[in-house]
Amino acid sequence: xxxxxxxxxxxxxxxxxxxxxxxxxxxxxxxxxxxxxxxxxxxxxxxxxxxxxxxxxxxxxxxxxxxxxxxxxxxxxxxxxxxxxxxxxxxxxxxxxxxxxxxxxxxxxxxxxxxxxxxxxxxxxxxxxxxxxxxxxxxxxxxxxxxxxxxxxxxxxxxxxxxxxxxxxxxxxxxxxxxxxxxxxxxxxxxxxxxxxxxxxxxxxxxxxxxxxxxxxxxxxxxxxxxxxxxxxxxxxxxxxxxxxxxxxxxxxxxxxxxxxxxxxxxxxxxxxxxxxxxxxxxxxxxxxxxxxx
Amino acid sequence: xxxxxxxxxxxxxxxxxxxxxxxxxxxxxxxxxxxxxxxxxxxxxxxxxxxxxxxxxxxxxxxxxxxxxxxxxxxxxxxxxxxxxxxxxxxxxxxxxxxxxxxxxxxxxxxxxxxxxxxxxxxxxxxxxxxxxxxxxxxxxxxxxxxxxxxxxxxxxxxxxxxxxxxxxxxxxxxxxxxxxxxxxxxxxxxxxxxxxxxxxxxxxxxxxxxxxxxxxxxxxxxxxxxxxxxxxxxxxxxxxxxxxxxxxxxxxxxxxxxxxxxxxxxxxxxxxxxxxxxxxxxxxxxxxxxxxxxxxxxxxxxxxxxxxxxxxxxxxxxxxxxx
Amino acid sequence: xxxxxxxxxxxxxxxxxxxxxxxxxxxxxxxxxxxxxxxxxxxxxxxxxxxxxxxxxxxxxxxxxxxxxxxxxxxxxxxxxxxxxxxxxxxxxxxxxxxxxxxxxxxxxxxxxxxxxxxxxxxxxxxxxxxxxxxxxxxxxxxxxxxxxxxxxxxxxxxxxxxxxxxxxxxxxxxxxxxxxxxxxxxxxxxxxxxxxxxxxxxxxxxxxxxxxxxxxxxxxxxxxxxxxxxxxxxxxxxxxxxxxxxxxx
Numbered sequence: 090x091x092x093x094x095x096x097x098x099x100x101x102x103x104x105x106x107x108x109x110x111x112x113x114x115x116x117x118x119x120x121x122x123x124x125x126x127x128x129x130x131x132x133x134x135x136x137x138x139x140x141x142x143x144x145x146x147x148x149x150x151x152x153x154x155x156x157x158x159x160x161x162x163x164x165x166x167x168x169x170x171x172x173x174x175x176x177x178x179x180x181x182x183x184x185x186x187x188x189x190x191x192x193x194x195x196x197x198x199x200x201x202x203x204x205x206x207x208x209x210x211x212x213x214x215x216x217x218x219x220x221x222x223x224x225x226x227x228x229x230x231x232x233x234x235x236x237x238x239x240x241x242x243x244x245x246x247x248x249x250x251x252x253x254x255x256x257x258x259x260x261x262x263x264x265x266x267x268x269x270x271x272x273x274x275x276x277x278x279x280x281x282x283x284x285x286x287x288x289x290x291x292x293x294x295x296x297x298x299x300x301x302x303x304x305x306x307x308x309x310x311x312x313x314x315x316x317x318x319x320x321x322x323x324x325x326x327x328x329x330x331x332x333x334x335x336x337x338x339x340x341x342x343x344x345x346x347x348x349x350x351x352x353x354x355x356x357x358x359x360x361x362x363x364x365x366x367x368x369x370x371x372x373x374x375x376x377x378x379x380x381x382x383x
Numbered sequence: 384x385x386x387x388x389x390x391x392x393x394x395x396x397x398x399x400x401x402x403x404x405x406x407x408x409x410x411x412x413x414x415x416x417x418x419x420x421x422x423x424x425x426x427x428x429x430x431x432x433x434x435x436x437x438x439x440x441x442x443x444x445x446x447x448x449x450x451x452x453x454x455x456x457x458x459x460x461x462x463x464x465x466x467x468x469x470x471x472x473x474x475x476x477x478x479x480x481x482x483x484x485x486x487x488x489x490x491x492x493x494x495x496x497x498x499x500x501x502x503x504x505x506x507x508x509x510x511x512x513x514x515x516x517x518x519x520x521x522x523x524x525x526x527x528x529x530x531x532x533x534x535x536x537x538x539x540x541x542x543x544x545x546x547x548x549x550x551x552x553x554x555x556x557x558x559x560x561x562x563x564x565x566x567x568x569x570x571x572x573x574x575x576x577x578x579x580x581x582x583x584x585x586x587x588x589x590x591x592x593x594x595x596x597x598x599x600x601x602x603x604x605x606x607x608x609x610x611x612x613x614x615x616x617x618x619x620x621x622x623x624x625x626x627x628x629x630x631x632x633x634x635x636x637x638x639x640x641x642x643x644x645x646x647x648x649x650x651x652x653x654x655x656x657x658x659x660x661x662x663x664x665x666x667x668x669x670x671x672x673x674x675x676x677x678x679x680x681x682x683x684x685x686x687x688x689x690x691x692x693x694x695x696x697x698x699x700x701x702x703x704x705x706x707x
Numbered sequence: 708x709x710x711x712x713x714x715x716x717x718x719x720x721x722x723x724x725x726x727x728x729x730x731x732x733x734x735x736x737x738x739x740x741x742x743x744x745x746x747x748x749x750x751x752x753x754x755x756x757x758x759x760x761x762x763x764x765x766x767x768x769x770x771x772x773x774x775x776x777x778x779x780x781x782x783x784x785x786x787x788x789x790x791x792x793x794x795x796x797x798x799x800x801x802x803x804x805x806x807x808x809x810x811x812x813x814x815x816x817x818x819x820x821x822x823x824x825x826x827x828x829x830x831x832x833x834x835x836x837x838x839x840x841x842x843x844x845x846x847x848x849x850x851x852x853x854x855x856x857x858x859x860x861x862x863x864x865x866x867x868x869x870x871x872x873x874x875x876x877x878x879x880x881x882x883x884x885x886x887x888x889x890x891x892x893x894x895x896x897x898x899x900x901x902x903x904x905x906x907x908x909x910x911x912x913x914x915x916x917x918x919x920x921x922x923x924x925x926x927x928x929x930x931x932x933x934x935x936x937x938x939x940x941x942x943x944x945x946x947x948x949x950x951x952x953x954x955x956x957x
Binding site: 557558564568569574578579586587592597 | 757780782789797815821826829835870
Binding site for chain 1: 487490492498503678
């Protein structure tokens with residue numbers, strides 16, 4: 090019975106980290122669908138969320154709620170500035186230049202964070218205590234529940250946004266065919282900016298809710314970002330359910346792999362999955378194969 | 384023919400400068416720095432073949448550098464293989480590996496290719512850290528023997544300088560030859576329009592994999608040289624940041640320009656050495672360099688210099704005319 | 708020379724080409740015409756190996772070439788040009804043509820890197836042949852310019868020279884006259900006739916009817932992905948179903 094409860098434990102912690110990967114993956118997908126860009130700086134928004142919350146909490150002595158609000162707001166401001174300063178001027182650049190620009194931005198943001206807040210690892214206090222709850226023989230922290238709750242809210246909200254709001258529909262139109270979208274009067278540039286706003290906001294929220302569990306430092310963005318990308322790739326870059334399932338799947342795989350096989354190769358799992366999917370089914374696990382476009 | 388002669392002359396002058404440079408350096412500290420410039424130039428030139436000629440990005444090239452260094456290191460320390468044979472064996476092993484993963488990886492394009500190579504680099508980095516029995520893990524591997532010819536060992540900075548630069552110059556010469564040949568043209572054609580290149584009969588798929596493998600082998604050789612000159616290696620020298628640094632060198636120098644790679648490698652190696660103030664800022668500077676160069680000088684320093692040169696020449700001509 | 712048998716191409720749910728069967732004669736100039744959306748460019752993309760076909764087969768002389776990759780087709784002597792001119796923009800004009808000679812040379816990576824004697828000789832030969840093809844289209848004086856700096860009409864000529872350098876048996880030209888002024892179009896017509904004289908089979912997709920009627924021996928008409936008619940230019944001009952397709956009736 091002990092192994093059974095252990096497996097439940099792995100599943101639970103896997104699902105909660107998976108939820109984080111799903112949110113980060115959504116951030117990738119939103120920008121990719123609006124612009125065709127894979128934003129290598131996506132992980133830095135996650136880092137900014139955690140580090141900024143910590144900054145507002147401890148250095149500014151603000152209470153939790155305003156600190157979180159300000160952190161989301163500031164990360165989003167960084168995302169907006171990035172789009173305005175580096176992406177918009179390069180609208181017709183080659184994929185190679187865009188890759189390099191977003192890598193440059195990611196290094197820049199990370200380096201600034203290091204200069205501002207140092208290289209130390211910090212812990213963010215949990216949102217509501219750290220007394221574990223017991224479920225089916227496994228223990229779960231209140232922060233896990235926060236992660237599940239916030240993730241569900243964000244996913245539902247983005248779903249509603251893309252399906253029902255005018256802006257959301259316009260963004261989907263841009264993803265489908267930017268020229269046609271432009272012709273029917275959608276301001277494509279605004280939608281690109283918008284995608285960076287949404288994506289950096291979602292990314293920072295993911296960074297905030299995960300920080301009390303995993304600690305945070307200036308360089309957490311690299312790995313979290315890449316794993317989020319992996320989630321999005323499993324989901325075929327959909328800004329919907331595919332990426333969410335991809336994230337959960339990856340989280341569970343990682344936690345089972347770390348628990349049952351070897352903890353030291355935990356981080357490698359995501360990248361092996363990433364390579365296998367890119368090699369075998371780059372269009373994602375859930376998508377039907379489309380006819381090739383040249 | 385004149386163009387070829389000019390190219391030959393340029394390379395001969397460059398070689399001469401490299402050979403006599405140590406005479407002007409006072410103290411061995413600078414020579415030591417120039418050894419690093421040599422290794423980085425070799426790495427940047429290797430990456431430039433892939434990135435600059437064929438237009439295919441790799442964010443995992445530090446992995447090949449690391450594999451070369453560690454294969455040499457482990458073979459010489461744990462299995463008592465001679466340094467030169469270890470170097471050759473590592474190059475062959477990395478060549479086979481890169482050729483095999485090249486086929487699925489280079490099927491990908493643009494952003495996806497970048498992510499896949501990045502993932503590969505991180506997997507190798509994790510392996511170097513975690514296979515502690517073999518590599519010594521994060522604390523590194525020491526006691527790697529120097530290369531030697533007979534009783535004569537490459538054990539001082541000056542000797543290493545000539546060893547490293549010998550290999551670097553050879554790499555540069557071969558790369559210059561390659562980029563001005565039918566293979567180089569085919570690669571540049573793939574860079575400009577892959578579909579048109581294929582219509583002209585260029586087997587883009589195979590050629591990309593071949594240049595990927597060559598680039599990986601040269602990086603592995605640089606790794607073996609690094610291991611035997613440093614005698615100590617640790618995984619931190621082969622992480623993601625190093626891959627990005629290499630891309631920065633190529634971009635700063637100029638995509639496709641071999642001398643540009645030397646310039647980029649030189650600047651990025653010397654900058655942190657000379658500007659002690661930079662210390663922790665160097666990573667920020669890389670980020671800024673990448674963004675600024677891509678936005679404002681996509682051809683790199685080499686094309687920037689050419690533009691300035693052309694402008695100056697045009698200005699002089701204008702002056703001559705007014706004088707006459 | 709080139710024979711299509713029941714060629715069909717379906718994109719998602721859309722049938723772009725349906726059961727097209729036609730054969731193009733050796734040494735002739737065949738024009739493929741049709742209203743917009745008739746499937747002409749799709750046809751070219753399939754024959755040149757850029758798209759895969761859904762069903763049917765394609766024969767080059769007696770060889771079944773269905774589903775062959777573009778690079779394989781080039782070695783078999785089939786090349787094409789592009790509607791939007793796909794040059795290697797950063798390379799010189801001469802280098803562009805030299806890429807066309809890729810299949811006519813065989814130095815490997817090692818001999819190129821070490822400049823072995825065979826490679827040096829071959830390089831010289833490629834350069835001379837490249838100049839010969841530039842002279843053929845009248846562009847020898849532009850050899851050292853960057854391809855991207857060429858005016859559009861010259862770019863077209865360069866693309867044709869590059870394709871000819873492959874020494875093809877058959878060349879497909881996708882709207883070679885698009886974007887050319889009338890003087891350039893006259894020059895193009897003469898060039899196409901000279902290409903045919905050197906024994907190369909020419910197939911062109913074209914909207915410029917004067918050009919088609921002037922140079923083509925045979926004309927194939929597509930409409931809505933289907934074969935509509937085939938014949939000499941005169942027969943096509945008088946074919947009532949062609950006329951009605953162009954006028955948008957029935």
